Amino acid sequence: MVAFTAIKLLAWLVLAGWVLMWAMRPTYTYKKVWQPKLQSETNSTYFGPQGTNILIYTFPIVFISVLGCVYLHFKDKRATQSSSVDKSGLAFWRRPALWKGPLGIVSWTQLCFFLMFVALLVWSFAVYLKINFTEIDNGTSMYANMSRGTSGYVGAFCCAFLFFPVTRGSSVLPLFGLSPEASIKYHVWLGHITLLLFALHSFGFVIYWAITDQAWQLLKWQKVYVSNMAGEISMVFGLILWATTFQRVRRHKFELFFYTHQLYALFMFFFLLHVGISYFCLILPGVYLFMLDRYLRFLQSQSEVRLVSARHLPNETVELNFSKNPGLNYGMMSTAFIKVPSISKLQWHPFTVSSNNNMEPDTFSVVVMKQGTWTQKLSQTLSSPSLERLEVALEGPYGHISTDFLRYESLVMVSGGSGITPFISVIRELLFRSATKEGPGTPTRVRLVCAFKTSADLTMLDLLLPFSSARNEVDLSRLNLKIEAFVTRETDPNAGNLKKNGIQTLWLKPLPTDVPVTAVLGENSWLCLGAIISASFVSFLLLLGILNRYYIYPIDKNTDKYYSTTAKAVLQLLFICVCIAGFASAAFYWVRRGLTTAAKRVQITDSATPTSSPASWFYGADRELESHPHQALFQAAKVQYGARPELKKMLLELDDVETGVLVSGPSGMRREVAKICSSGLAQNLHFESVSFTWCQKNATQAPQWRRAAPHPSALSFSLSSPTPGRPSSSLLCVSSGAGGGTLCMRVAAGSDVSWSLLPG
Known part of the structure; x- marks a missing residue:
């Protein structure tokens, strides 16, 4: 020290x-x-x-x-030593001072x-x-x-x-x-x-x-x-x-x-x-x-990494699973940059790493949400039934050095939409530490608050458990985990069943020349x-x-x-x-x-493999839970439809236990949580500033309604999607006034809608 x-x-x-x-x-x-x-x-x-x-x-x-x-080399070696909550005046300097504005x-x-x-x-x-x-x-x-x-x-x-x-x-x-x-x-x-x-x-x-x-x-x-x-x-x-x-x-x-x-x-x-x-x-x-950094990234990107499988979720999210060199160590909430030459030979895009370094020593996974032209083409490529191999180059992973949020007695993670992806690796790390008693300690209470647009997005919670042999070894009873999920655009719990196709897994056959994901400069990088x-x-x-x-x-x-x-x-x-x-x-x-010798130990699976995995446990109450971890996770989750999380009430109702608060999602949600933690209304809330700028720079925006005709007896609207090539829809409601009714309908992007207001 x-x-x-x-x-x-x-x-x-x-x-x-x-x-x-x-x-x-x-x-x-x-x-x-x-x-x-x-x-x-x-x-x-x-x-x-x-x-x-x-x-x-x-x-x-x-x-x-x-x-x-x-400094960083020896700090990584001492990362498993215990730490405590800083209750001195220095804790004040980590609190948010600004939560609005250009910065x-x-x-x-x-x-x-x-x-x-x-x-x-x-x-x-x-x-x-x-x-x-x-x-x-x-x-x-x-x-x-x-x-x-x-x-x-x-x-x-x-x-x-x-x-x-x-x-x-x-x-x-x-x-x-x-x-x-x-x-x-x-x-x-x-x-x-x-x-x-x-x-x-x-x-x-x-x-x-x-x-x-x-x-x-x-x-x-x-x-x-x-x-x-x-x-x-x-x-x-x-x-x-x-x-x-x-x-x-x-x-x-x-x-x-x-x-x-x-x-x-x-x-x-x-x-x-x-x-x-x-x-x-x-x-x-x-x-x-x-x-120097750019040249090292160039050297790392020249080799094609070994993509083993891809998991398709009903909300068009894909988890890519790569082989990993056991010597690669990376932190929670890491990101990796990926290039798919068949889509673009120059473009690199950042994605959140969902796998856990300790729980999955041979697997490296990233989560890709379909939110733009590039990701749409990737989803279409992986949906091809004749696909046997996909060329992928990878840079990274690049991770957060600080894990100070683990020193708190209680941990609250707030996410919106794709913002849940950075917390997947955190949950897996907490599961590992609670089972092995390793690391600087595990928070005694863990709470995940997540907001989704549709019930199809609930399958993102399936990713909290690793897609490997480690899944069956997870004991959730050791971790006091509570999940509160909110579906904001649906009020019917069974609405998602109309679109339900289950989680499908595509198994690929990489070439022997493909290399597992490896640190650019080895273990002592x-x-x-x-x-x-x-x-x-x-x-x-x-x-x-x-x-x-x-x-x-x-x-x-x-x-x-x-x-x-x-x-x-x-x-x-x-x-x-x-x-x-x-x-x-x-x-x-x-x-x-x-690392050649270690890489040779990573074998390619050529044997027959199932092409699909069971559907998400969130979709049907009649679904049989196939494993104890899934059953425990199901019991830990509470889903509310047609509502948004009341963040101020939820955070201020926490008791006096020192609580670390992480937030990932839309800018409005991040600002709201930062404002609550810095307001002074609850001294036990410690906002941990975690940024995912690389992963959020291409996030889509909400559809925007614009009025198309000012005629006094007619209302005309057209829905525009701010993300080109990304179809979207919204629920449009018009009320006739006091004592009248309300007409609601869901309209796709690019559509024009008109009402005529008739007397009586």
Whole structure:
């Protein structure tokens, strides 16, 4: 424990020093006192003027990332040790401070960091603004000074943080209590701010050149210093990328968003050519770690994983079951990214992992709900009776590091629709711990509150039990589990029987070349990642030193006046790519070769297998319960039709037992639960901020009714489905007023409905 504290303290001190240098960079003190002294001590024949930026802005974050790898490795080894509820004042800082607004649900700790970042941003902007106004010689030079000194420099500061949230295998964010999937919202806002500032930077120069008759500057690609044309090309790619990142485009035209977002590589490449490698070192740490993570994901995705079976639920949900290497360890509520080349050779989609690492050592499962074009095509492919094999590539899994919610005496999980999928693995983990008495302890009371649209969605609860031999070994009596399910759009318990087809299982025959799901860097992945970061970065510095000392220095003499800035940037980018690819590939294939023997033990089932499993126990009271676990689960569940959960009443009625509250579902439900837990009405409720942004970005929206005709004696409506290619329907009710009746009917999307209101 002391070592953990020491590592985190050291990381915080280094981070504070790094941020301090960013805060001091726009000041005269830095430019006139600190920078000359630092350059005089780091301006060697091996690194040149670039050495200062490497030392101050690049090395600290690389050092923190290596510290994070060591910290996470030993933390995973100690994950089974006990923990207790934090009843000190620190618990307050984990409570939600905001539950509405563009940032979503934000704890007091996150809010403080966000405000400090905004304060640093405003500080930098104000200082640059003051300095630039003092340097203005005439009215026309104001555009150049403002664009270069304010928008450009402050935009680079935002860009320095931009890639940390999207580094899925990051060791930096978990070290400070964050996770990539929970930080995606910060990447979104950093991206908007960065591109806005860079756009102002570019347009400011364009205006300045236009009013000073220097339009020829637009086509200038000078040999040394800044290349104007490279910056313009970078900005064009940035604007195209930016235009498709807004929520309306991202939700309704996801493929357009996905493909244009890949332009980030060209945007950053030409930005590098624009500013040069020395200045690029300011933002290099985030880019460097992202490049390494992206290359490791590429290596993992080259092998096709072994898909054994697919379970079809009546609500068009599919559970994909893969073979897993026993050495793969992953946490609860993990996610995996999947690509099916027969549907799209480029698209990757995130899905929740439903299997449990302890209960199912040889099985890895993900849940796919039919909620868009891609998932619809996948469902159609798996429904083909002639299908024997499906090619699937997989990246991940990526899991939550913290399991602090297990330390509470009571646990409440609130879900809406597909939001139940992250809790499947939690329930399975609790079943395992209650049976084996392992881990930091199991909550004595577990309550699952779930809301569904139709009774067909109730079959999602069947996934709480593993689809393997472990199912028959589950003893639910050891876990005090209560399930409260609400069907919001049906009032008749037997309505779902009209559509009931039962749960069907499709057994596939993978090829011998298909590999089981395996961690990208093996069992000791964090230590291996730390070694790759260290070795690749040191190798880059060695190659850089050799290049500068024996090739560039004889030409340039550390003046940056003779050797091409573009050539220097391209050479160093090549060195970075070679170092990352070389060490990452060597580690990846060395680990994979060691796992070959274990992989051979995973056998492919070619024997006759049943093509369907018994129907869900929720659908018919006359259904015979085939196992004790199903019977116990049936007794633990209470289903209510035509009602929504009264969350405030349910949560505030809990007794004084310390209760952890997890929520996954629509944004309105998450905000409501966060508001209740932070209201102070119940001090025993501890909201655990768990984000599933990766899995919810393509969620469908509710159908929207619009009035089509304003005629006073007629009411006309048409139903539109906000998700293209996804048929939907809604229940439309019209009342004739006080004392009158109400007419209700269910109408499919795209239909027009009219009523004529007749006197009497």
